[in-house]
Every structure is written in C-alpha cells, then in structure tokens.
Amino acid sequence: MNAELTSFLTETKEQVEKRLPQVFENLSIPETLVEAMIYSLNAGGKRIRPALLLGTIQSFGKPMESGLDVACAIEMIHTYSLIHDDLPAMDDDDMRRGKPTNHKVYGEALAILAGDALLTYSFELITQLDREDISTEQKLLLVQEISKAAGPEGMVGGQVADIEGENRSLSLDELVYIHQHKTGDLLTAAIVSGAIIAGASKDDIANLRMFAKELGLMFQIKDDILDVEGDQDLIGKPIGSDDGNNKSTYPNLLGLEGAKKKLNEHMSNAKEYLYKVKMNHGLLLTLTNYVAERDH
C-alpha cells in the first residue's frame, strides 16, 4: 500500500479508537450494558468508515477533528450491525476478528440490547455535537443521511435481501442490490457525511455520493476476484471458499475476465465522479487505485 495512505489509515484508526470509549464517559448506563457496547467497539477492524469520513473532510481542506464524533457514530452503527449479524438466529458466529462474539461473552439478550443501544446512541451523539463549525442544519442532514443509509431502505434492507438470497443463485441485479445496501450505503454515508461536515456544495455532495457507490462496488468485485486468484496466505481464507454453498459472486456470474472488466468500468466511473468535485483529489484517488490493485 502507498505509504501516504498507510499512514493516513493508521492515524485515523488511532484517533477513532482513542475517542470511542470517551463518548460514554459521562453517561449513566448500567455497567454491563456499557461494557458489552465497548467490548465490541474495541474489537478492532480497519475503521474504514471513519477513515473515509475523515479523509473526505481533509480533502476539502477542513480540520479532521470536526468529524471525529460523527466518525465514531458511524463506527457504532457498523458495530451494532456486526453484533446482530453474529447472533445465533442470524449467522451464528462464535468468533469475530479472533475474539468471541458479543453474545458468546454477554449472552444473547445483552448482545441484542447492546446493538440496540449502539444504534440509538449514535443518533443522540450527532445531535449533541457542540462545535461552532457544525450548524443545526448540518447536524440534521447528518442524522438524515446516516439513518437512511442504516435503515430499511439501506443496510437492514440489504441484510434481509442477503438472508433471503442464501442457498439460491442470484441474478446480477440481486447481487448488486445486496452489496449496495448491506455494505455500500453506510460507506457512502461516511463519505457524504464528511462532505456535509466540510460544508461542501450540493453538486459536490451529489458527485461524491456517486463516487462512493462506485467505490463500494469496486471493493466487493475485487474481493470476489481475490477469492478466485488471490494468495491464500495474504487474504486469510481458503481460495475458492466462495464456490461452496451456491454462493453468487461476480466471477461466477460474469466469468473472471468479465468481473475484471466490470471492476475497471467502476474504477473509471469512480474517478470521473471524483474529478468533478472541487477538492484535493489525492487521497481518495490513491484509495481508489488501492482498492482495485490490492492483493489482499
């Protein structure tokens, strides 16, 4: 990975991981509940959504610090979705990132409630932002953007479509629907939220929204391609593991060459949208290239 990108991702990850437990400090929450919430928030991960949000602010030449709490709010929503996804009634996962999942440690009831609490508190946190550089109007736009991305038309809708599509072949449209909503919408909300905080124009926000959609699809197609031809040691799971249980992937639907062509189309679209935005394009361009070229 490009050194500039590596150091940016490391820096934002550190900032977010330092800030996350602080936002609960002065609250009156039952001890086990806040423990369960922080357990999963502390469970690691790349913190890619916060990085996208903070990177967008920086690309507009604004101080990243102004977006730190909103970045935490989006990471809370991502974390809640993982806690609920891991439940026995859903994916029934015992481990995540090398640690026992929330319900294995705290029990199912508390895991459900910790997820509910993280989701609800994320919106409260945004309304309570106390910064001169973020107006009431901007806060309301942030709640609107993020709730829409996380809700029934967004992430939850994508998760339902994913569950309903299990164990049968999907059309390309269905596959795109699932990826766009299950993971794409919250990634998009992170970038758009950065633009809202930076005070970007409506046109810039619209183009960044399109850029983010293309980037999200690129990310998923590249994942599918790496599963076919990647280095098993680098990607951390057996090559070809998506072949089993009828899993629909881009290479399965389009062939490997077709999937690579699709990846390039989306990259070209992504850059076209990005260049229309009045900002410093360097960081997001580096990120776009990295998503297409990464080997794990």
Place this chain on the structure above:
Amino acid sequence: MNAELTSFLTETKEQVEKRLPQVFENLSIPETLVEAMIYSLNAGGKRIRPALLLGTIQSFGKPMESGLDVACAIEMIHTYSLIHDDLPAMDDDDMRRGKPTNHKVYGEALAILAGDALLTYSFELITQLDREDISTEQKLLLVQEISKAAGPEGMVGGQVADIEGENRSLSLDELVYIHQHKTGDLLTAAIVSGAIIAGASKDDIANLRMFAKELGLMFQIKDDILDVEGDQDLIGKPIGSDDGNNKSTYPNLLGLEGAKKKLNEHMSNAKEYLYKVKMNHGLLLTLTNYVAERDH
C-alpha cells in the same frame, strides 16, 4: 372513563393507525421486511404515547396534525422494543395482544431486523418532516429527546436493569430506576416532543418533563395496586400474579397502604408541575385523575 378522554383516545388512535402504514408507502424496502414491520405496528395497543404527544400539542392550542408523524415515530420505537422483548433470548413470548409475536410469524432473524428497521426509520422520519410549522432546530431537538429516551441511558438501560433484577428482590430505588427508564422515559419523550412541536418555552418543557415523570410512576404504582386488589375480570390477569417469582412491586416493598400513599404523593406532585405550565390543563388533568382512579 371520562367521556371527553375516551373520545380523545379513540380519535388519536384512529389517526395514528391510519397514518402508520402510509409512512412506508413510497419507500423501496424488501417486501417481507416491510410486511414484518407493519405486522407489529398493526397489532393494536392503546397508542398511549401518540395520545400523550398529540394531547400535549392540543393543550397548547396548536393543531394536532403537526405532530402526527412524530407520534408515529415514537410508536415505531415502542413497537421495536416489544418485538425485541418478545424474542426467545429475552421474554420468549409466543403471543402478544392475542396475535402470534413477530418472530413466531417471520422467524427470529427477520424479527430482529424488523425491530432494527423500525428504530432506525423512526429517526429518518423525523428528519424528513416537511412542515412549515416545524423548524430545523425543532426537528433536531426531537431526535435528541427521543434518541436519549430510547437509548442506553433510557429504555435500553431500563430493560437491561430489569433483566438483571429478575429472580431477586429489588430495593425501592432499583424498582424506580427500572420503571423510569424501561417505560417512563419514552412516555416522557412523547409529552416533551408534543411541547417541542407546539413551540413551548424552556420552562414549560422543564415542568412538563417533571409532570411526565410523576405520571409514569403513578401509572406503574397503580398497576401494582390493581394487581393486589383489582377485579380479575377487569384487569385481565389473575389477581396476585405479581406475587410469584420474587417479583418486586410497590405493595410488596411499601405495603398496600404505603403504595397508595406513594401514588397520592406522585399525583399531587404531577398536578403541581402541570399547573405551572402555560397551557389548557383540562385534558392532562383528566388523564392524571384517570390514571389514579382507574379500576383496570
């Protein structure tokens, strides 16, 4: 029940039940998800939170219609909490209000997601209010008030404390904590939201918040008293059913006469706060008397 109060509750219930499914009409949501959401929204109930919100607006002499969507949003949050409470990992209830619970009809995975979707969409709905009589500032205050009431310091916190207090004796402080947060906070948010929409002053909002807290406690104490001396046919469950499984109640902790004295104290406090508010007190006063005097 007082005829004016009866007709008010009937009227607001009808308005809310008509409006609830409409708010999803132009959305693009997977069919089974929106079905599961509407199934539980349609499952009945007294719609007491919407009535409190709309009644508060009316008491300030403002049109109730301006609060209809926020009333729906609060009812969605109440409904999500019931869906999650009924899950096998929580109360494991098969029936609610004479109908199979959400997870009995749609399965656990979809029930969890329908709850998540209702909670998330409630905030989106508030941000999307398109009314000249509700400002951006008011919308943000509404999201703040309701998310705080529903979150880890509010409803979710109360639910955790309730689970942790099962099968052991509680102190009076613990009992009050559970009731205030598990049910009281969202009732309070309904009344305060009505005041925000009506454009009430900060002082009026502060006094209504205190009124609502007293009213919520009255409601719970009266429930406990009716369980001891009520008419079984009227209250719809066996008298003394709270005696079992170590359940902590006001009469168990204070004695029956002590509980009645406590109820009167809270009623007197409630009225004192209510009279300080510059509004027409009739409706909320009638409601306060009803809560103390009802026989079921």
